[in-house]
Amino acid sequence: MQGEDEEFDAFFRRDYAMLVRHLALLGYDVQIAKDAAQQAMTQAYERWATILDPRAWVRSVAKRMASRLWQQEALQQQRAVVAAERRDTMEPEPLDPYRQWELKEDQRAILDALRALPQRQQEVMAWSLDGFRPAEIAEHLDMAPATVRSHLRHARAALKETWNRSHGEEGCKA
Amino acid sequence: MSTDRPHARTNDTFDAWTSRTLGDIADNLVPPSEVEEALRQVKQSARRAETDERDRAKRYREQVAEQEFQESLKPLLGVLPRREKKILELLFFRKMTPAQVAQELGISQVHVSRLSARALARLGDEALVEE
Numbered sequence: 001m002q003g004e005d006e007e008f009d010a011f012f013r014r015d016y017a018m019l020v021r022h023l024a025l026l027g028y029d030v031q032i033a034k035d036a037a038q039q040a041m042t043q044a045y046e047r048w049a050t051i052l053d054p055r056a057w058v059r060s061v062a063k064r065m066a067s068r069l070w071q072q073e074a075l076q077q078q079r080a081v082v083a084a085e086r087r088d089t090m091e092p093e094p095l096d097p098y099r100q101w102e103l104k105e106d107q108r109a110i111l112d113a114l115r116a117l118p119q120r121q122q123e124v125m126a127w128s129l130d131g132f133r134p135a136e137i138a139e140h141l142d143m144a145p146a147t148v149r150s151h152l153r154h155a156r157a158a159l160k161e162t163w164n165r166s167h168g169e170e171g172c173k174a
Numbered sequence: 175m176s177t178d179r180p181h182a183r184t185n186d187t188f189d190a191w192t193s194r195t196l197g198d199i200a201d202n203l204v205p206p207s208e209v210e211e212a213l214r215q216v217k218q219s220a221r222r223a224e225t226d227e228r229d230r231a232k233r234y235r236e237q238v239a240e241q242e243f244q245e246s247l248k249p250l251l252g253v254l255p256r257r258e259k260k261i262l263e264l265l266f267f268r269k270m271t272p273a274q275v276a277q278e279l280g281i282s283q284v285h286v287s288r289l290s291a292r293a294l295a296r297l298g299d300e301a302l303v304e305e
Contacts, residue, residue: 012213017204021196024203033203038216045220107199110192129196163188 008048011055012041018130019058025126027115028066034071056140059127065070096104113162117155120149124148125155250297258293265290 004140016037023033040062045052051057102112120143127137134152138145204212247266251259257279264275272290276283 005297009213012216016209016212017206020203021200024199030203038212038219041212042219042223045216046223051223060269101202103202104198108190109200110195111199125259125267129192157190160188163191167187167191 002104004048008045011044015042015055015058019062021093021127022059022130023066024060024111024124025114025129026063026066028070032066032069036062036069039065055130056132056136059130060140065121109162109166110159117158119157121151121155125153125159128155161170247297254293255294258289258296261286261290262293 019037019040021083022032023036024030037058039108040058043061044051048054074091098108098111114125117125122139123141124137124143127140128134132140134148135145137143138148141148142152208227230246234244244266247262254262260279261275265272266276269280272283272286279286
């Protein structure tokens with residue numbers, strides 16, 4: 001148990017921030033990303049001895065958690081809208097994926113670019129940016145390796161376009 | 175121009191920019207100082223879940239034991255004298271305390287205990303007498 005604990009701690013320190021980021025890349029806001037990441041990590045800790053690939057495992061679980069939290073929140077938001085309409089015509093704010101989050105320009109640019117991708121491309125790219133190889137991604141997301149590679153190509157192209165915009169303009173004009 | 179712009183428009187630079195910015199995003203989301211606190215919280219909720227699980231399991235075991243005890247008692251009640259049967263019903267099915275049973279039947283609590291002990295002994299389950 002002692003050894004397992006140390007192993008888990010090392011894993012947590014290495015992967016926690018990246019796991020939160022993974023969820024942010026999928027479009028979840030900071031609070032949901034952190035809550036879901038912690039829940040997934042808690043489950044991983046509870047069954048540490050039985051998990052073969054912890055990094056992949058927590059990503060799959062955390063995504064499910066985040067999606068559930070998001071739905072709960074959306075439902076609450078909906079109820080608020082209904083309640084507000086009864087009181088007066090005031091519109092409550094829609095869910096903002098960037099709420100409570102100060103971002104530098106290029107951070108925002110990358111996130112915007114990733115979040116604008118079709119869902120499957122976005123997911124494949126998020127795994128790839130976390131260091132998973134196409135064959136591994138294919139296995140974890142239950143896709144054909146060729147599909148993964150094609151998604152990656154498109155996602156990379158979109159990201160590159162963003163990079164061109166933020167880095168290219170001065171270069172072109174100069 | 176190129177001196178203050180170290181980025182050339184090559185794949186390498188694009189990759190470098192991507193990985194640097196993504197690193198920044200991770201640090202921005204979870205400052206290194208937050209990691210230990212998050213780890214502590216994870217361990218705490220894991221322990222809490224474990225305790226909850228143990229409590230649930232314990233309650234379940236108790237419930238099952240209770241049900242089994244009642245089931246085993248039912249067919250035997252018929253062989254007891256009426257008053258002893260009544261006492262066991264009040265004690266083990268209607269969950270009254272010996273004091274409440276005593277009041278209900280208008281006898282002393284000592285008498286309730288003696289009668290229930292005798293009834294249980296008569297049912298041949300010595301282990302239950304401690305009730």
